[in-house]
Amino acid sequence: MTGDMMAEIRLIEVREEILAENRQEAGDIRAELRRRGVYMLNLMSSPGSGKTSLILRTIRELKNAFRFAVIEGDIDAVVDAEKVVGEGIPAVQIRTGGACHLDAPMIAAALKELDLAALDCIIIENVGNLVCPAEFDTGAERRVVILSIPEGDDKPLKYPLIFSVCDLLVVNKTDYLEGSDFNPETLRERVLHLNPGMRILALSCRTGEGVSDWIRWLTDEIAAFRKGMAGGPVKDR
Amino acid sequence: MHELAVTESLLQVVLRHARAGGASKVLSVGVRIGEVSDLIDEWVQRYFDHLSRGTIAEGAVVRIERAPAMFRCGACGHSFPADPRTREAIRCPRCESEETALVSGREYLVQQIEVI
Numbered sequence: 382m383t384g385d386m387m388a389e390i391r392l393i394e395v396r397e398e399i400l401a402e403n404r405q406e407a408g409d410i411r412a413e414l415r416r417r418g419v420y421m422l423n424l425m426s427s428p429g430s431g432k433t434s435l436i437l438r439t440i441r442e443l444k445n446a447f448r449f450a451v452i453e454g455d456i457d458a459v460v461d462a463e464k465v466v467g468e469g470i471p472a473v474q475i476r477t478g479g480a481c482h483l484d485a486p487m488i489a490a491a492l493k494e495l496d497l498a499a500l501d502c503i504i505i506e507n508v509g510n511l512v513c514p515a516e517f518d519t520g521a522e523r524r525v526v527i528l529s530i531p532e533g534d535d536k537p538l539k540y541p542l543i544f545s546v547c548d549l550l551v552v553n554k555t556d557y558l559e560g561s562d563f564n565p566e567t568l569r570e571r572v573l574h575l576n577p578g579m580r581i582l583a584l585s586c587r588t589g590e591g592v593s594d595w596i597r598w599l600t601d602e603i604a605a606f607r608k609g610m611a612g613g614p615v616k617d618r
Numbered sequence: 619m620h621e622l623a624v625t626e627s628l629l630q631v632v633l634r635h636a637r638a639g640g641a642s643k644v645l646s647v648g649v650r651i652g653e654v655s656d657l658i659d660e661w662v663q664r665y666f667d668h669l670s671r672g673t674i675a676e677g678a679v680v681r682i683e684r685a686p687a688m689f690r691c692g693a694c695g696h697s698f699p700a701d702p703r704t705r706e707a708i709r710c711p712r713c714e715s716e717e718t719a720l721v722s723g724r725e726y727l728v729q730q731i732e733v734i
Binding site for chain 2: 399403
């Protein structure tokens, strides 16, 4: 490199969010769904924590009250999508091709395959992973993370991000609590240190214990969402 | 794991600003990433090298600066840095309250680029 070229080196101030484009598209999705009156939930967890079980349970309990659809993002989602369709609920499967998360453009494409006028609630079953999905806004109204008892009460220390961005924590598989060293109070403290606004519900999809609390939460959420629409847009996150 | 998606977006931002600034080559990229984000620096550079091939950003060095995780005390309002991964209870250094909230440490910002 010559001295002349050295003199030409200059600095351009950028100051731009790397994920600004995704955030923008997620905001557009949220606005569109609010306009159409469709509530969307982004469900995240590790593989095997019970996303599919919770979705199936929810559909069985509430399918006469709300019209559901499911967007399946799990890498191995064929089985999950089949189970959902088996319940008579429309499901769109996103072929992530091994991607570790869903982002707003993928959700925008999936929404085009759904008849929004015939829906009240869309549940996104995100890719099973506590790291990547936490970084990407999908345009959902609320983010929910499931943690199952066998995973341990120290997950918020290992994956603080996901516990800091979600609105609700579902502690699943409470039937495994007895005899384990999982301390629900320790978990609660760790989560609330990061995110004092987090709601926490404990349940077991297998035994049904606590499921009614979740059903009530979701029912209230959808009702509040609709009320918010009538009185103006819901507050942005 | 999501380094690829993040790096793709990063490259787009870099190229847009470089072109707008009339640059012919990007030498380095300064990025600020929050400590709470699980991003592996080495992979960002590796993906950047791969994705930028044939563009004016080919060969640019990605410099990653970590933004500390900051908590705010719910009792007295004081902001302080703390490690969200610690097993110790997080406590406000000013008033000792344990009512805290993570308020920053999730940044994903392109700060500046060095160009010719």
